[in-house]
Amino acid sequence: MTTRLPHPHLLILAALASLGAQALPAAAQSPRVLSLAVSEGTSGGIDAATARRKYAPLAQRLEQALGDSVEVVFVREFAALEQGMKDGRYDFVVARPSDYPARGLRDHHYQYVANAEPDGQxxxxxxxxxxxxxxxxxxxxxxxxxxxxxxxxxxxxxxxxxxxxxxxxxxxxxxxxxxxxxxxxxxxxxxxxxxxxxxxxxxxxxxxxxxxxxxSVGQPYMPVVAAPTLSAAQLAKARKVLLELPQDPAGREFLRNLGISGFTDKGEERLRKLLEWLGV
Incomplete structure (x- = not known):
């Protein structure tokens, strides 16, 4: 009885497929999508489509810096924003008013990245x-x-x-x-x-x-906080993106659309004390 051997090309393809399945990192098999949760409050006057357009320049810069896709997620209701932080659904949060990012730091182990300038009063x-x-x-x-x-x-x-x-x-x-x-x-x-x-x-x-x-005294405005799962290196890259926005015309245009002059990384201590000052 004669045994027919597989075609050599088929053997090579099978071997490569097996090797690829074993060697390919999980991250490469399914690229990670980071979420950028945006909330301007119930009186912010924007909807989901507007929010995605408005914050797209920031998402694109974060993608370039971090090497991961970044999706803008519009959150209108504050209760949903806090629940999302509690559940760890949001990788980054940028919000006004400032008490909810402050809750992220105090109650949900989020990490300070930066806050807008000038302060809110x-x-x-x-x-x-x-x-x-x-x-x-x-x-x-x-x-x-x-x-x-x-x-x-x-x-x-x-x-x-x-x-x-x-x-x-x-x-x-x-x-x-x-x-x-x-x-x-x-x-x-x-x-x-x-x-x-x-x-x-x-x-x-x-x-x-x-x-x-x-x-009044000034308090941090429009803070940006990050989930506890993000590394120190990722935080540093995201912070660099925010601090460097005023350095080019497109970045300055984005800041004008937000109604701010830039971001600073000097507000963490005040943000962590904000809720106590407010009495909540």
Missing amino acids: CMLAVRADSPVQSLEQLRGKTFVMPEEVAYMARFCRAELRDKGIDLAQESVFYVREQGAIPFGLENGIADVGGMASYSGAFRQWRDKDQRVLHQ
């Missing part, structure tokens, strides 16, 4: 013709603030607390949208309003030559 605004000239004169006045659980309401409350004014003892209107605060001031509904320095409502107030009575 609570701006206490009064009408240009207001007789109020000092913080001390605010006692007994009527305040209008973002909704009570909002980050900026807590921010303004902490600032006023440090200046000796307890909002719990004052008359306060809380509104869902910061855009309602200038309306309340201009129409005499309230004497003083608290707005975020980076908000559209405050920019409009400033452009109308209205008055700022007091601007």
Whole structure:
């Protein structure tokens, strides 16, 4: 009986296939996709498609630096953002307001990468013709603030607390949208309003030559944090990407679209203390 041997080419192909299956690293077989979670809050005014376009330049630079694909994931609801960090679903998180990245550091072992410049502040605004000239004169006045659980309401409350004014003892209107605060001031509904320095409502107030009575201490704005699974080398590369954005026209354009001047890596200590300062 004659035994037919396999064709030599088939033997070679089989051997190569076997060798490749054994030698090829898992990462090479299935390239990793890193997630960049983006949240501008419920009043950020963008949807998922807009967020992907807006943050695509950053995702592309991170891809080049890290050698992995980076996918922009838009997260509108803060509860979903925190749950995602708790579950470790997001490799990078960039968010405003800043308390959720701070929760990532405190509660979910995320790592600080950088935060935007300039800092965020609570701006206490009064009408240009207001007789109020000092913080001390605010006692007994009527305040209008973002909704009570909002980050900026807590921010303004902490600032006023440090200046000796307890909002719990004052008359306060809380509104869902910061855009309602200038309306309340201009129409005499309230004497003083608290707005975020980076908000559209405050920019409009400033452009109308209205008055700022007091601007608070600065706190880290739009922090970027990374999952605990990312290595020190990956963090260093991501940080370098953020810090170098102002060095070329495309990077500067991206920063302009975010409404910031750049990123710094000097805010970690303050970000880690933020929640305690806010009293949460």
